[in-house]
Amino acid sequence: MSKYNFAAIEKKWQDYWLKNNTFSAKIDKSKPKFYALVEFPYPSAQGLHAGHPRPYTALDIVSRKKRMEGYNVLFPIGWDAFGLPTENYAIKNKIHPAKVTAENIKRFREQCMSLGLSFDWQREVDTTNPDYFKWTQWIFLQLFKAGLAYKKQAAVNWCTSCKVVLANEEVVAGNCERCHGEVVRKVKSQWMLKITEYADRLIQDIDEVDYLDRIKSSQINWIGKSQGAQVSFKTTAGAPLEVYTTRPDTLFGATYMVISPEHPFIEKWVADKTLKNVDEINDYKEKAAKKSDFERSEMAKDKTGVLLDGVKAINPVNQEEIPIFISDYVLMSYGTGAIMAVPGHDSRDYEFAKKFNLPIVEVVKGGNIEVEAFTDCEKGVMSNSGFLNGLSVEDAKVKITEYIKENKLGEEKTNFKLRDWVFSRQRYWGEPIPVVYCAQCGWVALPESELPLKLPEVDNYLPTDNGESPLSALESFINTTCPTCGGFAKRETDTMPQWAGSSWYYLRYCDPNNDNELISREALEYWMPVDWYNGGMEHTTLHLLYSRFWHKFLYDIKVVNTKEPYKRRTSHGMILAEDGQKMSKSLGNVVNPNDIVDEYGADSMRLYEMFIGDFEKTATWNTNSIKGCKRFLERVWALTDILEAGDSYSSELETAFHRTIKKVTSDIEQLKFNTAIAAMMSLINDIYSNGKVNRKELFDFLTILNPFAPHITEEMFEQLGFGEARKQKWPTYDDALCVDALVEIAVQFSGKIKLRINVPANATREELIEIAKSDNGVKKLLEGKKIIKEIAVPGKLVNLVVG
RNA sequence: GCCGCUGUGGCGGAAUAGGCAGACGCAAGGGACUUAAAAUCCCUCGAGUGUAUAACUCGUAUCGGUUCAAGUCCGAUCAGCGGCACCA
Numbered sequence A: 001m002s003k004y005n006f007a008a009i010e011k012k013w014q015d016y017w018l019k020n021n022t023f024s025a026k027i028d029k030s031k032p033k034f035y036a037l038v039e040f041p042y043p044s045a046q047g048l049h050a051g052h053p054r055p056y057t058a059l060d061i062v063s064r065k066k067r068m069e070g071y072n073v074l075f076p077i078g079w080d081a082f083g084l085p086t087e088n089y090a091i092k093n094k095i096h097p098a099k100v101t102a103e104n105i106k107r108f109r110e111q112c113m114s115l116g117l118s119f120d121w122q123r124e125v126d127t128t129n130p131d132y133f134k135w136t137q138w139i140f141l142q143l144f145k146a147g148l149a150y151k152k153q154a155a156v157n158w159c160t161s162c163k164v165v166l167a168n169e170e171v172v173a174g175n176c177e178r179c180h181g182e183v184v185r186k187v188k189s190q191w192m193l194k195i196t197e198y199a200d201r202l203i204q205d206i207d208e209v210d211y212l213d214r215i216k217s218s219q220i221n222w223i224g225k226s227q228g229a230q231v232s233f234k235t236t237a238g239a240p241l242e243v244y245t246t247r248p249d250t251l252f253g254a255t256y257m258v259i260s261p262e263h264p265f266i267e268k269w270v271a272d273k274t275l276k277n278v279d280e281i282n283d284y285k286e287k288a289a290k291k292s293d294f295e296r297s298e299m300a301k302d303k304t305g306v307l308l309d310g311v312k313a314i315n316p317v318n319q320e321e322i323p324i325f326i327s328d329y330v331l332m333s334y335g336t337g338a339i340m341a342v343p344g345h346d347s348r349d350y351e352f353a354k355k356f357n358l359p360i361v362e363v364v365k366g367g368n369i370e371v372e373a374f375t376d377c378e379k380g381v382m383s384n385s386g387f388l389n390g391l392s393v394e395d396a397k398v399k400i401t402e403y404i405k406e407n408k409l410g411e412e413k414t415n416f417k418l419r420d421w422v423f424s425r426q427r428y429w430g431e432p433i434p435v436v437y438c439a440q441c442g443w444v445a446l447p448e449s450e451l452p453l454k455l456p457e458v459d460n461y462l463p464t465d466n467g468e469s470p471l472s473a474l475e476s477f478i479n480t481t482c483p484t485c486g487g488f489a490k491r492e493t494d495t496m497p498q499w500a501g502s503s504w505y506y507l508r509y510c511d512p513n514n515d516n517e518l519i520s521r522e523a524l525e526y527w528m529p530v531d532w533y534n535g536g537m538e539h540t541t542l543h544l545l546y547s548r549f550w551h552k553f554l555y556d557i558k559v560v561n562t563k564e565p566y567k568r569r570t571s572h573g574m575i576l577a578e579d580g581q582k583m584s585k586s587l588g589n590v591v592n593p594n595d596i597v598d599e600y601g602a603d604s605m606r607l608y609e610m611f612i613g614d615f616e617k618t619a620t621w622n623t624n625s626i627k628g629c630k631r632f633l634e635r636v637w638a639l640t641d642i643l644e645a646g647d648s649y650s651s652e653l654e655t656a657f658h659r660t661i662k663k664v665t666s667d668i669e670q671l672k673f674n675t676a677i678a679a680m681m682s683l684i685n686d687i688y689s690n691g692k693v694n695r696k697e698l699f700d701f702l703t704i705l706n707p708f709a710p711h712i713t714e715e716m717f718e719q720l721g722f723g724e725a726r727k728q729k730w731p732t733y734d735d736a737l738c739v740d741a742l743v744e745i746a747v748q749f750s751g752k753i754k755l756r757i758n759v760p761a762n763a764t765r766e767e768l769i770e771i772a773k774s775d776n777g778v779k780k781l782l783e784g785k786k787i788i789k790e791i792a793v794p795g796k797l798v799n800l801v802v803g
Numbered sequence B: 001g002c003c004g005c006u007g008u009g010g011c012g013g014a015a016u017a018g019g020c021a022g023a024c025g026c027a028a029g030g031g032a033c034u035u036a037a038a039a040u041c042c043c044u045c046g047a048g049u050g051u052a053u054a055a056c057u058c059g060u061a062u063c064g065g066u067u068c069a070a071g072u073c074c075g076a077u078c079a080g081c082g083g084c085a086c087c088a
Helices: A008-018 A053-068 A085-095 A095-115 A130-145 A195-208 A213-223 A248-253 A264-272 A277-290 A291-303 A347-356 A393-406 A521-527 A542-554 A593-600 A601-613 A621-641 A653-667 A673-690 A697-707 A712-722 A763-775 A776-782
Strands: A034-040 A072-075 A151-157 A165-166 A183-193 A227-236 A238-245 A256-261 A306-314 A322-326 A338-341 A410-415 A437-438 A444-446 A478-483 A488-491 A532-536 A568-572 A741-748 A752-760 A788-794 A797-802
Touching: A008 A095, A008 A593, A008 A601, A008 A712, A034 A053, A034 A741, A053 A072, A053 A532, A053 A601, A095 A593, A130 A151, A130 A444, A130 A542, A183 A542, A195 A213, A213 A542, A213 A568, A227 A393, A238 A248, A238 A256, A238 A264, A238 A338, A238 A410, A248 A393, A248 A593, A256 A347, A256 A521, A264 A277, A264 A306, A277 A306, A277 A322, A277 A776, A291 A542, A338 A347, A347 A568, A347 A741, A593 A601, A593 A621, A601 A621, A601 A673, A601 A712, A621 A673, A621 A697, A621 A712, A653 A673, A653 A697, A673 A697, A697 A712, A752 A763, A752 A776, A763 A776, A763 A788, A763 A797, A776 A797
Parallel strands: A034 A072, A034 A532, A256 A322, A532 A568, A741 A797
Antiparallel strands: A151 A165, A151 A183, A227 A238, A227 A306, A227 A410, A256 A338, A306 A322, A437 A444, A437 A488, A478 A488, A741 A752, A788 A797
């Protein structure tokens, strides 16, 4: 046969697939559907790097196999194209971001095509296209109308370098996730989405979906549900202080209180002259305000604080007067912004109490509070706690909670770490928020007929130094009339965060060109939910949570028909550069897929991406290792040299074929692409050892290889007159034929392997022992020894325990 | 600090549910073919002792345990990675 000319072959088939819309999905109710989804990329100016094809190829293999199994597969791709890097690039190079985006998308599209990915190119979505973001804006309007979008003065995370507000989720170790610039706290008026209203359902419904355990647990951790009580402490200044605690059972151990520097009572107590040391307090407040949340937590090692001189609180269970402090270890953003301090059983309170010489009382026995706080005390017994003495912590919790309720001291309460989603950005390249402000009517939604609200053309995309969006400088955009009263109104000039467009894109793929509605009922009912969604672990607490939230909201307003968008969620590991570091432009270690495809071919690239290691684990790129995959394909190509006639498996290869088909079939479902490829490599080794292959064998071999290496297999099919590889039925196997008639098993003496014997594969336990004991070699080794115990595992081994 | 994960040859990694550790591939060494090189094909390839194609011993981060049998289960320790982090 001719030489394996991958470049020509791959070009030929890619052109063919594109021209014929081969992978375009159409609703077909006679077939079961399968919706495979990969996270759509942000089309950066750098193009794809070697990490992108890993998840794409994986689900491409799944999709191609599912099609061969008779499913109607939807496998779409699109572009999450709003965002800062494009805007920054546009500013730097003075090109309109839309133009930059179009160029980047074109490049990404070509790169995806050159990998032979079987995306449905008729369903591409682009979040920056007005036909798309019309519906992003529409969803925002529904949230607004439902009272789930609201504007609020809030202390937000402000990236000093990007000049933009960040969501909590976008702040990493006190720095901007994207540019690593310094993040400071800033009070700004922001649009917020009430994701907290869905916190409970976001936890509960996670039981109904098939996500990797680590994904489930990080979502649950992020939402951070805790149960406890809100308790009211009377003060000598009148109004009571509310605290939240998960340990109401330790109430007798509360020897002082701490409130956050931002707590509203401070100003009140300053104003009514309750406090004596106002200067000291104001000084502390000022210092605390300058610190970011991150800096505050960095200071954790050394507790600081100031006593509120002039006011005391009263412990509601023992009526003792206790002092109140302000300290920045108490956050205004969690609970009530005030705590009861139980230094005997909380290490932060302990540290603070030691520093300020406050009494430490042991209310649960078992630790040594002379040395440290006894925090791990859930199984202890109460002491120094009045009517709780002698009870277990568990019982004490029940009893004190009843006591609190009976005496109207407070109530049971659930708290979440999850905060509402800061939804505005003061940048140009995002979806405009479709509301106006009218002095008479307040914030008013645009009528749906005015959507999409497009971005105006501007000359300057630079964010302003005062933190306003570049749109705020554009009179023609801002000034409008109020849809309600017809009076003068101003448009909102903030835009949406990048997460907006990606929170619902999987829906749009089902019906991408619908002008009248977000998705048609028919498309919704046929395609949803997503059967298999794969994406990066880094999106577990951001995109995945946000999109589940939006989906649940759309479910509530009856736009979608499922509670959850994604049935199954898996994650791939990152691909590191050859030097073991993250691929980055600045380190110059980025592997460009184009170079690999040019030198080794797309099929070799695809195989290597899958063969590199455990799909879920981080892998280090090694260009040398691609050679093995290339060699494998060369050997596949050369199989025609030893081809013979035959329409059933030869006896020599029958078992190997059944076994390999079985392994490849199940490995694909379990994301074990590396071992599936290893199994096919083994099979080809067996074929070459056998010296010949017949048409039936080659046909099936190429069929199972097709999802992995679609170009070469399609070409060989054509040349051999087999038809079209991708249209074949996925081969089946017979479990009974997966093992050889004779197998070699190990014979152990007291657990040590002494020799190996051949036995029938289906021999029972008893038969195995008989065969082993009658074996001459075994007999010899048994001379002079007594068998104490006989163990046999069919197909594996015989173990004779001798004395 | 808390939660989760990982630790296997020179390297990437295999090893259903406790049952022959190192599949498959890379690199390396030797050989064949070749004027030569590349490519290809064949052989070797965990460590050690050794009569060296026999036989034996050790070996899956470390120490201990359960078991006829442990990379796999249990306990402790060490190292690394990821996430969260003053969340009351």
